[in-house]
Amino acid sequence: xxxxxxxxxxxxxxxxxxxxxxxxxxxxxxxxxxxxxxxxxxxxxxxxxxxxxxxxxxxxxxxxxxxxxxxxxxxxxxxxxxxxxxxxxxxxxxxxxxxxxxxxxxxxxxxxxxxxxxxxxxxxxxxxxxxxxxxxxxxxxxxxxxxxxxxxxxxxxxxxxxxxxxxxxxxxxxxxxxxxxxxxxxxxxxxxxxxxxxxx
Numbered sequence: 001x002x003x004x005x006x007x008x009x010x011x012x013x014x015x016x017x018x019x020x021x022x023x024x025x026x027x028x029x030x031x032x033x034x035x036x037x038x039x040x041x042x043x044x045x046x047x048x049x050x051x052x053x054x055x056x057x058x059x060x061x062x063x064x065x066x067x068x069x070x071x072x073x074x075x076x077x078x079x080x081x082x083x084x085x086x087x088x089x090x091x092x093x094x095x096x097x098x099x100x101x102x103x104x105x106x107x108x109x110x111x112x113x114x115x116x117x118x119x120x121x122x123x124x125x126x127x128x129x130x131x132x133x134x135x136x137x138x139x140x141x142x143x144x145x146x147x148x149x150x151x152x153x154x155x156x157x158x159x160x161x162x163x164x165x166x167x168x169x170x171x172x173x174x175x176x177x178x179x180x181x182x183x184x185x186x187x188x189x190x191x192x193x194x195x196x197x198x199x200x
Contacts, residue, residue, distance in 0.1 A: 011100030
């Protein structure tokens with residue numbers, strides 16, 4: 001198992017945790033939580049695979065990925081924390097998942113012949129569309145579309161650093177790790193400093 005696979009599996013687990021915690025805030029039952037965890041974990045990667053023509057879909061027949069989603073739901077089901085704590089945990093897990101999935105999405109796209117510019121876009125889609133679909137299913141305005149702290153922009157920043165490092169022949173693993181770290185750091189700083197894009 002290479003670093004990309006490790007990052008992908010960690011991302012699946014982290015985003016499944018995020019989806020299950022979000023389901024808790026909407027007082028969903030265990031089935032609803034499982035659906036939301038599955039969509040949050042798989043939605044971005046599925047959208048990417050459909051756009052670039054990957055067949056079969058990356059998660060199809062992957063029992064390890066499925067077990068990670070189920071495990072995430074079980075863990076959240078046995079966690080008893082207040083709502084404020086949930087919001088903090090969701091933010092942290094979502095920031096980490098965004099970084100992990102952006103890096104994995106770019107890597108998968110490059111391996112399937114997508115050029116650098118569109119690979120970065122596919123990385124953003126991989127990192128953001130799972131949460132987008134989960135918000136739609138929860139009947140709430142998707143965080144991706146709200147004027148709030150940097151989210152897709154953080155993904156974009158990390159993706160650009162990744163392809164630049166690759167262009168300058170930096171270590172492959174160093175580029176992946178740098179991408180994840182930059183995204184998480186930008187996301188956290190934007191939250192703490194209330195950094196936002198200007199309104200249209």
